Amino acid sequence: xxxxxxxxxxxxxxxxxxxxEMLARWRIATDDRRTADEYAVxxxxxxxxxxxxxxxxxxVIISTVVPRALHNLQLLSVKYFGVxxxxxxxxxxxxxxxxxxxxxxxxxxxxxxxxxxAQAAAPGTDKLVISFGTATTLDHIDPDGAYMGGIIAPGxxxxxEALVAAAAKLPRIAIEAPTTNSVIxxxxxxxxxxxxxxxxxxxxxxxxxxMKAEIGKPLTVIATGGLATLFQEQAHLFDRIEPDLxxxxxxxxxxxxxxxx
Numbered sequence: 001x002x003x004x005x006x007x008x009x010x011x012x013x014x015x016x017x018x019x020x021e022m023l024a025r026w027r028i029a030t031d032d033r034r035t036a037d038e039y040a041v042x043x044x045x046x047x048x049x050x051x052x053x054x055x056x057x058x059x060v061i062i063s064t065v066v067p068r069a070l071h072n073l074q075l076l077s078v079k080y081f082g083v084x085x086x087x088x089x090x091x092x093x094x095x096x097x098x099x100x101x102x103x104x105x106x107x108x109x110x111x112x113x114x115x116x117x118a119q120a121a122a123p124g125t126d127k128l129v130i131s132f133g134t135a136t137t138l139d140h141i142d143p144d145g146a147y148m149g150g151i152i153a154p155g156x157x158x159x160x161e162a163l164v165a166a167a168a169k170l171p172r173i174a175i176e177a178p179t180t181n182s183v184i185x186x187x188x189x190x191x192x193x194x195x196x197x198x199x200x201x202x203x204x205x206x207x208x209x210x211m212k213a214e215i216g217k218p219l220t221v222i223a224t225g226g227l228a229t230l231f232q233e234q235a236h237l238f239d240r241i242e243p244d245l246x247x248x249x250x251x252x253x254x255x256x257x258x259x260x261x
Contacts, residue, residue, distance in 0.1 A: 032068035121245075123143075133227070160192070163196075197230075
């Protein structure tokens with residue numbers, strides 16, 4: 001079985017695969033100080049809850065945008081699973097897709113893996129992948145699977161945290177979809193929620209529209225990331241929501257290991 005690990009700035013996601021089938025998945029807060037031993041205790045318990053043992057894992061693949069977290073995850077793989085972890089973007093799991101941008105070395109591992117996953121999900125079409133994480137990213141993938149570039153914007157939580165941090169009297173609120181479509185709030189909390197939620201909907205409408213106009217061809221719009229489901233009621237924005245796009249991309253990358261970049 002394959003253990004796929006995707007480390008983002010906010011959360012690290014783990015998934016167990018048998019071939020192309022995802023058997024289980026787990027999430028933990030990203031902490032680059034977490035040791036291999038701590039990961040092992042946590043994972044050992046979760047594997048057993050799902051009916052598996054550490055010995056069932058015979059391959060590990062890691063994608064990370066937090067470089068300092070990599071060493072302990074590699075140590076986890078060797079010490080507790082008895083295998084050398086494969087690292088996304090490094091031989092023998094080089095991307096296998098073209099990165100048609102000015103600085104291909106600066107493309108985040110998560111965005112390249114998402115491109116691979118999007119191509120597997122919708123081959124032969126232009127894709128727009130929107131990832132709602134610490135940052136909100138929009139990425140164009142062409143019909144051949146090449147990464148063509150995109151947009152980086154502050155994430156939903158990041159925007160709210162900055163607002164609360166900079167304004168002393170504003171309270172912390174939970175991110176959720178407003179209960180009405182009204183954009184006139186009657187309380188401070190409702191006004192903040194409207195600003196964040198409908199502000200992001202408007203931003204998505206504007207950026208998606210601009211990208212569609214610039215690309216000039218039909219796009220399959222795929223949403224992913226931890227906060228993608230927050231906008232699931234806005235059906236006009238996306239063609240589909242794929243919460244596990246990155247983890248599935250790691251599975252595809254493992255399956256095609258050895259392909260040329």
